[in-house]
Amino acid sequence: MELDPARLTPREARALFQGGLVTPTSGWAAGWAQANLIALPRDRAYDFLVFAQRNPRPCPVLAVTEPGAPFASIFDGDLRTDLPAYRVYRDGEQVAEVTDVTSYWRDDLVGFLIGCSFTFEAALLEAGVPIRHIEAGTNVPMYLTDRPCVPAGELSGPLVVSMRPIPAQLVPVAVRVTSRYPAVHGAPVHVGDPAALGIADLGTPDFGDPVEVRDGELPVFWACGVTPQAAVMRSRPPFAIGHAPGHMAITDARDSAYLVP
């Protein structure tokens, strides 16, 4: 019997990832919030929290681990093994993409869970807004923009966005629905013109897979929790671990925990 990924519990999904399954998590464990991971040495963690405070759209912090602890208040699993895939950085360069970072984990690492726009996708679907990358079974396309984040200490870098093509008549619905989830990126940062964000070609995303934008659809851009990793690549802290873009931490928090009235 094939399990429907949307109907898995967070614990069931994490067990599959711990077992080695590698997949983007969009559409998985519907109703449960997903999160980006960035783990930094304790002596870089303050700069990151200030960076997040100054850039709340891309970097809404959902949880902060104790130094070295591989779990968080909203994640009753093992942050070193229970995501589908990870990226490891030394001096801002990606040195590995692996499914288990136990051998890389350090006692001084602080893990930050950052809201992910996959969290509001169930609400978009319920509102009748189609999501192309779920239909296609691919990863969401993500792009580096030419918009700088507000720096903090030694951290700076560009805003990263995810893109979903939305039928023009449904753009207001998509804005309205997602604006009620500010902790998972909230309303779009831009509608319609990739060039306005410095994106030259929607067909070649910097992370994830391209999707078709059809006649009558507009590309709609949301702030993305890969932004911390772009800051790592730009600012070159000695060490960092992130999730592989689109391959998220599935948390034990309900989507509804991040819904504002």
Add this chain to the structure above:
Amino acid sequence: MELDPARLTPREARALFQGGLVTPTSGWAAGWAQANLIALPRDRAYDFLVFAQRNPRPCPVLAVTEPGAPFASIFDGDLRTDLPAYRVYRDGEQVAEVTDVTSYWRDDLVGFLIGCSFTFEAALLEAGVPIRHIEAGTNVPMYLTDRPCVPAGELSGPLVVSMRPIPAQLVPVAVRVTSRYPAVHGAPVHVGDPAALGIADLGTPDFGDPVEVRDGELPVFWACGVTPQAAVMRSRPPFAIGHAPGHMAITDARDSAYLVP
């Protein structure tokens, strides 16, 4: 000609406070967000940001200064002089209440501006909800509760709440209006029973002035940005500066900047 405090600009109000005027700021500079101040040495600042992340209702961070800098992104004044009054703490003990902390300021102090419920009072008044302490021209009453905040590092302490008596039939309006301002404490944390929060006597607030609760009114409690100072008193960092409760930083950010859809 008497100036109406509600009609002052933030700059005008700050100039009066810099000149020595001491007054609670509820009702001042209507339409402009007000903020709590807590300033801590840089080596205590990380714990505070994690404490704020874990206790977002009482500690919504609106801005973080550079170490030693007495200004912030949303405060184009001097944080050492432009609040009506300050409290200075050594090892958790209040050692001074002054109108100017220039002589106490240190190069390693990081200032945090924390959302203040005075920010949503204009919206409450517009919605027809009376505010007793504004009518009375007194400071809002604030209380230490028996609810512990989630600790972070060396910081722990109780939730502090502000209280406004609201006519019972207007409680839903008050909840609805304030819930749209999560960055300035949002919806109430409790309606009706002070004992449920460990408050023995509404007539003797821990900070601010008592107000009358009339027949047909319920005491309604909101999380309060004095909570960081309660954590300072409990956790005893070597040094800290806060505003005098109710005597806030009037910022250059509009109330509407913190309004969610």
